[in-house]
Amino acid sequence: MIADxxxxxxxRMDRAVEAAKDDFATVRTGRANPQMFQKVLVDYYGSPTPLSQLASLANPEARSLIxxxxxxSALKAIEQAIRDIxxxxxxxxxxxxxxxxTMPELTQDRRKEYVKIVRTKGEDAKVHVRGIRRKSKDDLDALKSDIGEDELVRAEKELDALTKAHxxxxxxALKRKETELLEV
Structure with missing residues (x-):
């Protein structure tokens, strides 16, 4: 039961870390990267559709994307969706x-704005991981009558170590992205 x-x-924490890394990849770094458009939704015949399902993305040069x-017929909708990012x-x-x-050259102020955005995304991901910890601790507390006090304490320590690792x-990942953003 504890192991489950x-x-x-x-x-769930592994998925939260992967989601955070994917979020970090959507913030641009001065190079055109198709991953920046990974979460773009295009209004295609009245339903939001991911851009990757409507078009192919090519990166012929460092600062341009085709x-x-x-x-x-989706050309105008795609153009508008990209403009609205x-x-x-x-x-x-x-x-x-x-x-x-075509990506404009990044100024130092713009880079600092992106760092703030990435930090916010990182903090949101950490809050999500802590929420998973809280729910798991509640689940362990519900098992308290079935297991001993020592087992519960051991399980909580394992849960805390798991949370800290994630x-x-x-x-x-946040430090790597910040370094990448501030690199000129």
Whole structure:
């Protein structure tokens, strides 16, 4: 029973760390990266559809990205969805066949803004991991009548170590992203 609770907590915390890393990848670093558009939703015939399902993304140069839609009728919607991305500061151009996105040069102030955004995303991920810990601790407390006090204390220590390891993993990913953002 204890092992099940701890295994579930570990699996959920692992997913939270991966989600945080994916979130960090969506923040740009001066290079055009198709991952920045990973979470872009396009209004395609009235339903929000991920951009990756509507178009192919190519990176011909360091600061440009070409979006080639599979369906040319979605061109305007894709262009609008890219234009509406917050904190990106790009103005996509549409030539009738493709959407070309050119990334502007990052200023030092803009880099610092991105660092703040990444820190906020990192803190949100750590709060999520702590929420998983809290729920798992409640699950362990519910087992208190079935298991001994010593087993409960041991399980809580394991849960705390698990939480610390995952929070540290988020912090490491955050430090790498900050370094990448501030690199000129």
């Amino acid at each position: 609770v701890l295994a579930d907590a570990q699996a 979006v080639t839609p599979y369906d040319k 917050p904190n990106l500061g790009v103005n996509p151009t549409n030539d009738g066949n493709i959407v070309r996105v 929070v540290d993993a988020i912090d490491d």
